[in-house]
Amino acid sequence: MTADLDHLPITILGAGLIGIGWAALFAHHGARVTLWDPQPETLKTAPDRLAKPRADLTELDGHGPRGDIHFVSDIAAALREPALIQENAPESIPVKHALYAEIETLAPPEAILASSTSSLTWDDLAPGLTDPQRLITAHPFNPPHLVPLVELYGPDPARLDRAEALYRAAGRVPVRLNIPATGHIANRLASALWREAVHIVAEGIADVEAVDRALMHGPGLRWSVLGAHMAYHLGGGAGGIAGYLDHLGPSQERRWQDLGTPRLSPEIKDTLIAGVATACAGRDIATLEAERDAALIALLRARAKPQT
Amino acid sequence: MTADLDHLPITILGAGLIGIGWAALFAHHGARVTLWDPQPETLKTAPDRLAKPRADLTELDGHGPRGDIHFVSDIAAALREPALIQENAPESIPVKHALYAEIETLAPPEAILASSTSSLTWDDLAPGLTDPQRLITAHPFNPPHLVPLVELYGPDPARLDRAEALYRAAGRVPVRLNIPATGHIANRLASALWREAVHIVAEGIADVEAVDRALMHGPGLRWSVLGAHMAYHLGGGAGGIAGYLDHLGPSQERRWQDLGTPRLSPEIKDTLIAGVATACAGRDIATLEAERDAALIALLRARAKPQT
Numbered sequence: 231m232t233a234d235l236d237h238l239p240i241t242i243l244g245a246g247l248i249g250i251g252w253a254a255l256f257a258h259h260g261a262r263v264t265l266w267d268p269q270p271e272t273l274k275t276a277p278d279r280l281a282k283p284r285a286d287l288t289e290l291d292g293h294g295p296r297g298d299i300h301f302v303s304d305i306a307a308a309l310r311e312p313a314l315i316q317e318n319a320p321e322s323i324p325v326k327h328a329l330y331a332e333i334e335t336l337a338p339p340e341a342i343l344a345s346s347t348s349s350l351t352w353d354d355l356a357p358g359l360t361d362p363q364r365l366i367t368a369h370p371f372n373p374p375h376l377v378p379l380v381e382l383y384g385p386d387p388a389r390l391d392r393a394e395a396l397y398r399a400a401g402r403v404p405v406r407l408n409i410p411a412t413g414h415i416a417n418r419l420a421s422a423l424w425r426e427a428v429h430i431v432a433e434g435i436a437d438v439e440a441v442d443r444a445l446m447h448g449p450g451l452r453w454s455v456l457g458a459h460m461a462y463h464l465g466g467g468a469g470g471i472a473g474y475l476d477h478l479g480p481s482q483e484r485r486w487q488d489l490g491t492p493r494l495s496p497e498i499k500d501t502l503i504a505g506v507a508t509a510c511a512g513r514d515i516a517t518l519e520a521e522r523d524a525a526l527i528a529l530l531r532a533r534a535k536p537q538t
Numbered sequence: 539m540t541a542d543l544d545h546l547p548i549t550i551l552g553a554g555l556i557g558i559g560w561a562a563l564f565a566h567h568g569a570r571v572t573l574w575d576p577q578p579e580t581l582k583t584a585p586d587r588l589a590k591p592r593a594d595l596t597e598l599d600g601h602g603p604r605g606d607i608h609f610v611s612d613i614a615a616a617l618r619e620p621a622l623i624q625e626n627a628p629e630s631i632p633v634k635h636a637l638y639a640e641i642e643t644l645a646p647p648e649a650i651l652a653s654s655t656s657s658l659t660w661d662d663l664a665p666g667l668t669d670p671q672r673l674i675t676a677h678p679f680n681p682p683h684l685v686p687l688v689e690l691y692g693p694d695p696a697r698l699d700r701a702e703a704l705y706r707a708a709g710r711v712p713v714r715l716n717i718p719a720t721g722h723i724a725n726r727l728a729s730a731l732w733r734e735a736v737h738i739v740a741e742g743i744a745d746v747e748a749v750d751r752a753l754m755h756g757p758g759l760r761w762s763v764l765g766a767h768m769a770y771h772l773g774g775g776a777g778g779i780a781g782y783l784d785h786l787g788p789s790q791e792r793r794w795q796d797l798g799t800p801r802l803s804p805e806i807k808d809t810l811i812a813g814v815a816t817a818c819a820g821r822d823i824a825t826l827e828a829e830r831d832a833a834l835i836a837l838l839r840a841r842a843k844p845q846t
Contacts, residue, residue: 349789371756372773379756403755411743413793416756419749420766421793422734423727423757427766430726435719441727442765447711448679448687448724449731450761455833456826457750457758458728458735463814464826465680471814472807479802481657485721485729491794494787499780506771506779518764518772525763525841532840533833 233395235297236260239311240396241337243267243329244318245276245301248346251374252316253299254283258375259400260296266308273301282523283375290376290527291401309336314396316368318346326350327358334359342393344368348417351410352383366393369414370402373519376526378403381414419458429490431505432498438505454529541703543605544568547619548704551575551637552626553584553609556654559682560624561607562591566683567708568604574616581609590831591683598684598835617644622704624676626654634658635666642667650701652676656725659718660691674701677722678710681827684834686711689722727766737798739813740806746813762837 238261242253245267253276257263267273280299288294302308309315315337319326326345333343343364345355356362366384371377380402384390394404407414413421427441436444452461459471466474492498510518546569550561553575561584565571575581588607596602610616617623623645627634634653641651651672653663664670674692679685688710692698702712715722721729735749744752760769767779774782800806818826 371760377756377760379752379759381752381756403751405744405748405752405755407744407748408742411738411741412796415738415744415749415752417793418734418738418797419731419753420757420769421790422797423731424766424770424790425794425797426726426730430719430723431767433719434716436713436715436723438767440713440715441723442767443711444687444689444713444723445727445761445765446763447713448685448689449728450758450765451687451834451837452679452685452830453753453758454762454837455754456830457753457817458732459739459746459750459810459814460817460826461728462732463818464823464830468823470823472811475802475807475810479807482729482732483802485725486733486799488720489726489730489733494783494791499783499787502767502783503780506767509765509768510771515772515776515778518768522760522764522772526759528840529759529762529837532836 231391231395233392233399234260235396235399237262237297238313238396239264240314240316241266241308241312242316242318243308245272245279246318247372248370248374249316249318250276250279251283251370251372252318252346254280254287254295255375255400256316257295257297257299258284258287258291261400262297263299264302264308264312265299266302266305268303268305270303273303276301283373286523286527287375290530305332306336309333309341312337312341314342314344314393316344316346321347321349323350323354323358326355330355330358330365334361334364339364342366342389342396344393346370346374348414349412351412352385353410363389366390367410367414368393368397369416371416373523373526376523376530378530379416380404381407381416383407383410383414425492426489428494428498428502429492431501432492433490437508438502439509442509539699539703541700541707542568543704543707545570545605546621546704547572548622548624549574549616549620550624550626551616553580553587554626555680556678556682557624557626558584558587559591559678559680560626560654562588562595562603563683563708564624565603565605565607566592566595566599569708570605571607572610572616572620573607574610574613576611576613578611581611584609591681594831594835595683598838613640614644617641617649620645620649622650622652622701624652624654629655629657631658631662631666634663638663638666638673642669642672647672650674650697650704652701654678654682656722657720659720660693661718671697674698675718675722676701676705676712677724679724681831681834684831684838686838687724688712689715689724691715691718691722733800734797736802736806736810737800739809740800741798745816746810747817750817
């Protein structure tokens with residue numbers, strides 16, 4: 231299934247960091263975006279905060295936004311006609327359920343209701359609707375206008391197909407879960423990796439900056455072109471993953487036993503904070519974000535080129 | 539400290555996959571490489587197996603090899619004058635210890651003896667030498683001619699400084715461990731991530747291909763430009779890592795509790811093998827490696843460009 235975002239009405243609920251990223255992205259790809267937020271102050275500062283993701287997308291794709299963004303404080307107006315409602319409310323079940331009650335009253339029933347939730351699951355959110363089939367979870371990875379992944383779960387395959395087509399039309403890479411899980415896929419993987427990263431620092435094996443450099447110039451770089459399972463397929467020689475599991479499965483299981491289970495004690499927290507400060511080398515968060523985004527844009531442009 | 543590889547004698551012990559990668563890399567950057575292997579057949583096929591890494595490096599940097607490679611079956615000749623000995627013997631302590639006894643007899647004492655060992659540590663290897671100060675571990679990440687990371691450990695800071703300068707001159711990113719650890723840094727992180735990747739498949743949350751796609755287009759991509767610790771610094775809002783640890787540390791610890799501890803049972807192995815086969819979509823290992831390397835070259839070229 232393919233979709234065309236041209237003039238398609240898409241409503242973004244919540245104009246925080248994630249909502250701003252979605253709004254910039256969908257407008258860039260031609261949608262008629264309505265951006266709603268219950269806080270007048272948040273809505274007022276939204277145009278300024280949209281400037282950077284818009285500029286990033288223009289740099290990435292070589293063209294400016296093909297759609298537009300309307301800023302709306304009236305939720306009834308925001309929900310009148312969207313094909314997709316991307317919900318970015320605070321990560322609170324009661325807050326999201328209250329919003330869903332309004333959506334069910336005000337929005338067209340065929341609209342896809344997609345929650346950007348990171349820490350909650352479809353099972354947490356579905357009880358807020360009389361018709362839970364409307365709901366999917368669609369979790370982006372920060373910064374959402376640049377990182378292509380969107381993790382999807384929903385019980386209605388036809389609705390998921392329509393949603394996937396919309397995200398693909400916005401240049402996203404949708405990935406489906408078969409059952410809901412806390413942290414979806416990506417944050418589970420990130421959490422598992424970070425636990426060991428904390429352990430390495432806590433044990434004094436290497437400092438914060440060394441761990442991050444090893445990741446960026448080693449497995450992180452390789453995982454950006456080759457997944458973890460496939461890496462072991464290629465690491466198994468001619469026998470592939472089957473050969474790997476036969477010959478090196480037992481040593482991998484022993485290595486799992488050797489991995490750490492650190493606590494975020496006050497001492498470890500202080501070590502992490504000091505290590506990050508060293509790694510920052512005086513750069514503030516805005517500078518680090520700008521460096522991250524420039525590097526992501528360079529990599530995404532390299533990926534987009536057809537390989538010769 | 540900086541180093542010039544031009545005409546520098548470097549000896550590579552072992553002409554398997556890793557040794558071939560090192561030989562191509564150092565010769566590309568100007569060294570006079572001696573490649574030794576005890577198996578005549580391995581040495582005989584080495585020139586053919588060097589063709590691909592050499593072509594990759596030419597494509598990456600836009601120039602051909604600036605040094606050369608000599609194929610030597612006599613270990614005394616191979617060890618006569620190297621500044622660096624990169625050892626890639628099988629991952630067996632007795633095999634490496636026996637080789638180290640020859641090195642100590644035949645090589646100049648000031649030569650750096652660097653082991654590429656992946657699964658052993660400096661503590662395992664040092665008893666093979668009467669002067670263990672000679673030895674460092676210098677673990678590359680596959681494919682070693684393209685992935686920049688080299689993980690270093692050794693007890694002699696001056697020797698480590700010299701080694702770092704040589705690896706940097708070959709375009710590598712050296713990272714130092716403070717104490718030896720099984721799996722160094724990168725394979726500990728990779729092992730921790732893969733454990734959860736296996737758990738996600740084992741629990742039916744998502745299939746092999748979905749997990750790999752989520753990694754490549756989400757955290758993997760981001761980790762190639764931003765380390766795991768720094769990612770939480772940027773995820774903490776204005777408060778940085780300290781704010782993150784205060785506000786979200788407890789939920790991160792809860793998530794750690796929720797991560798899996800799978801076994802590589804026959805059933806899981808079959809699921810992984812079948813999932814990888816689906817993800818391969820008929821591509822054989824050589825094709826997958828060629829795709830991986832082409833993608834790595836494109837990313838490394840994008841990284842090398844100065845950011846505007």
